[in-house]
Amino acid sequence: MDGGIALHPLSKLALVIAGSFSADENADPGSLLNYLPDELACRCDIKEWSCQPSTHYSMPMTMAMEEMLESVAAEGYAGIIVVSGCGVMEEIAYLVNLLWKRSEPVIFANLMVQGRAGVKEGLMNLHCAVLAALSPGAQNRGVLICSSGELFDAGDAVLADPESPDNAFQSPLRGTIGKMLNGELKFLQDSKRPVFLAVRPKEIPYVEIMWASLGGGDGMLSSLLHARELKGLVLAGFGAGNVPPSWVPMIRNLVRSRVEVAVVSRCFQGSVHKTNDFEGSFEKLEELGVMSAGRLNPFKARIRMALGISAGLTHNGLSLYMLNQPVSDNITELYKL
Template sequence: MLPQTKLALVIAGNFFSDEDNADPGLLLGYLPEELAARCEIKEWSTQPSSHYSMSMTLAMEGMFESLADEGYAGIIVVSGSGVMEEMAYLVNLLWQHEAPVIFANLMVQGRAGVKEGLMNLHCSVLAALSDDARGRGVLLCSSGELFAADDVTLADPGSPDNAFQSPDRGSVGKMLNGEIKFFCEAKRPSFLARRPEELPNVEIMLACLGGGDILISSLASSRDLGGLVLAGFGAGNVPPSWVPTVRNILRRRIPVVITSRCLLSHVHKTNDFEGSFDKLTEMGVMSGGRLNPYKARIRLALGISAGLTDDGLSLYLLNRPVCDDVKTLYK
């Protein structure tokens, strides 16, 4: 544990489902005295997580940067859990400090309720004070376990034991007998050479049986559309009726990405037919690789805002290096 370190406990939304006006100061009273003394509350927002946007989360990450510059050894974020995985993922794509950022899931439903949520707060504080947490980027704490932001997903908000999960590799650490144990490294992303500023409007179009034509036509006619993520069937296939509309969107120089709507799938070539992954990429649609649609949307928005070229965006979506500010990667 780092000597005489201070942690920032950031309130970024409502955090107790059974208390409409929960006092953030009460949180410190639930911690052991020696841990509470290390924490300073920073009230940033009291909005429900469903009211957040990517732009708000980008502004929040900028506030975290200021806290790191002020010398805080770690940042713990408490908020609603509904979009916590997306918030954590966005922050992780920009966070290059050694100090950890840990999103604590206090919004626990089911049999454990508030007690389980406060255990996650305790776990988050211990982890943020641990030397082993430094350099691991952004983590999310739920069920007494620590998950890497690049892989975690909200699986069952009604479960006190498995609300958040990491399908690919499980948790990277957990609290055991009152101590934090890390047992694998968290993957760090390829960082952008420029900081994103004003984020474009990037939408997700979900493929479903024989549907979506009206919605995708409406998106194509919008002047505000800045990017589009297609959540395709299986390995990345969409209805053939979408193809002319997607082609028109590409002609407007609006980036389009193909992902899979399936939780554990990734896009790849399977068959060569109209609307297939292979045909879409031949048209100029970018591969989202193993990204789910929500994470692809965040990467696409950040990459567009940072000024990546089409080649740069294609690399960034696949987590390839884009850290050099060169003409082939940045406009």
């Protein structure tokens, strides 16, 4: 892959403020440019969009942000840096990545290290993100997260320890795709872009997550069974995607009510697969019409399911999409037209 980064001499970046970036509510977004070398600061245009804490975001708001980012990219910028809080950055970046078809990179920069702005680590992430976005090697990589001086693919980045300056984000499946080494940014491997929907999602449906726990969850699952607005449910199951046997009758009724149900593992690096054939096992759930979401974690599975349902995927189409399989090659069968 790429070694040291060669910057295009005419490239300009948009530095989008999409949430609080400082412990000081009155902080001036323009002050961020003061922390960059002059030769990088002059490449960046500040675009203020929101000062809300990232925990105030929703999927509809994130979709609106993605549309705004597309409009910004259409102005001719070589790349976009997004500055926001890191609390739900994993989910926001993942949703944008599922919709972002353009070649320009979008890089979310984690400036909120240990809850403080202006610390060395946060400013290193800003510097790293700018260098990456200005690099020709960042084109067609989709959405990245920059934290701890490293670049992570939004497709599998997870927030591991928000108080750690060295290990805030991790990528358990692929590791980092780029990092700062001796003051230079280097790309280490290719990014893996997701499959894209043939129809852009519009209204986001109600999709929930149900976590399996030791002897727990029956009451909450029963409540969801009676929620008429529920369109999708992600089961965060034990181990390889197994659930308590007491859940099975309620899951059967949800499927019969045409609620889309998918199962994932609740484990940090878990995946869904068939093990033993017992009540509540993934094999039995599959017989009921529950789909696998493979190696997705519960948060990413919920986002992917919501977008797929919104785009009008059939059950078979959604089953493919949850596993990142192509859903644009047979639109008449995979979408509800």
